Amino acid sequence: MEKIYCDREQEHEATIQRVKEDVMLSKDVEKISKIFHMLADAGRLKIVLALLKGDMCVYHLTEICGGTQSGVSHQLRVLKDNKIVKSKRLGKNVEYSIADEHIREIVEMGKAHLLCSANQE
Amino acid sequence: MEKIYCDREQEHEATIQRVKEDVMLSKDVEKISKIFHMLADAGRLKIVLALLKGDMCVYHLTEICGGTQSGVSHQLRVLKDNKIVKSKRLGKNVEYSIADEHIREIVEMGKAHLLCSANQE
DNA sequence: GGAAGATATGAATATATGTTCATATCTTCA
DNA sequence: TGAAGATATGAACATATATTCATATCTTCC
Numbered sequence: 001m002e003k004i005y006c007d008r009e010q011e012h013e014a015t016i017q018r019v020k021e022d023v024m025l026s027k028d029v030e031k032i033s034k035i036f037h038m039l040a041d042a043g044r045l046k047i048v049l050a051l052l053k054g055d056m057c058v059y060h061l062t063e064i065c066g067g068t069q070s071g072v073s074h075q076l077r078v079l080k081d082n083k084i085v086k087s088k089r090l091g092k093n094v095e096y097s098i099a100d101e102h103i104r105e106i107v108e109m110g111k112a113h114l115l116c117s118a119n120q121e
Numbered sequence: 122m123e124k125i126y127c128d129r130e131q132e133h134e135a136t137i138q139r140v141k142e143d144v145m146l147s148k149d150v151e152k153i154s155k156i157f158h159m160l161a162d163a164g165r166l167k168i169v170l171a172l173l174k175g176d177m178c179v180y181h182l183t184e185i186c187g188g189t190q191s192g193v194s195h196q197l198r199v200l201k202d203n204k205i206v207k208s209k210r211l212g213k214n215v216e217y218s219i220a221d222e223h224i225r226e227i228v229e230m231g232k233a234h235l236l237c238s239a240n241q242e
Numbered sequence: 243g244g245a246a247g248a249t250a251t252g253a254a255t256a257t258a259t260g261t262t263c264a265t266a267t268c269t270t271c272a
Numbered sequence: 273t274g275a276a277g278a279t280a281t282g283a284a285c286a287t288a289t290a291t292t293c294a295t296a297t298c299t300t301c302c
Contacts, residue, residue, distance in 0.1 A: 103234070210249095262283105
């Protein structure tokens with residue numbers, strides 16, 4: 001791990017500048033944080049976890065995740081607006097599914113983090 | 122991908138029940154969502170991105186991430202409380218670093234998701 | 243010890259967002 | 273066509289949280 005010392009010498013200005021550019025102060029950071037924001041709510045995360053097990057309709061999602069039908073529907077809309085899930089009407093029902101398989105890996109990493117930090121204590 | 126049909130037959134009750142347990146309606150979901158919540162704010166994500174490039178003090182973090190010193194300090198406290206970063210005093214300065222290398226992978230996944238979804242459009 | 247640098251803290255505010263309730267929309271089936 | 277099932281929507285509300293300002297704490301150096 002590179003070390004960036006705490007003085008303010010000329011020598012470090014270049015390093016700081018380089019990191020500053022790498023960190024991308026642009027809209028990219030906003031976009032990435034938005035992805036995480038989708039998984040940052042327990043209600044939405046439950047929905048995503050359920051859909052990672054299989055496509056299903058709102059009725060079953062409500063059954064599995066708990067809460068009200070309206071609440072689940074609202075959360076699904078947010079997830080859909082942010083391209084995390086997609087939907088398809090099947091008769092009376094609407095079947096939801098994961099829109100991007102990257103989500104699976106991201107969630108798996110989150111789980112791994114939890115398990116690891118649990119072991120450390 | 123397993124398909125969970127939209128009827129409410131007895132036959133599917135078991136499947137739903139199994140998924141329900143897998144989805145872990147317990148505190149685990151809360152904990153995992155909390156990890157994502159830490160990365161769900163652009164300000165905090167900038168800090169994490171910077172620290173992934175190298176350990177550094179608050180002064181340089183403020184320089185890189187922008188905003189006020191107070192704001193960065195508040196964000197660092199949240200990150201520290203949630204075990205995302207750790208700190209070490211070095212004279213007048215306090216050097217922050219990433220507390221768990223899992224974070225790197227999670228952030229990388231977020232970046233990958235962004236790049237991929239950008240290509241799809 | 244006092245001054246200046248570096249960081250942390252607390253209160254106050256504004257904003258975002260999750261939740262609930264009531265109701266609308268869309269579909270199927272009799 | 274009307275009723276019932278399934279989902280979506282809008283408004284209202286409560287809550288969480290990011291941000292700012294002022295100031296306190298801690299450290300080093302003279």
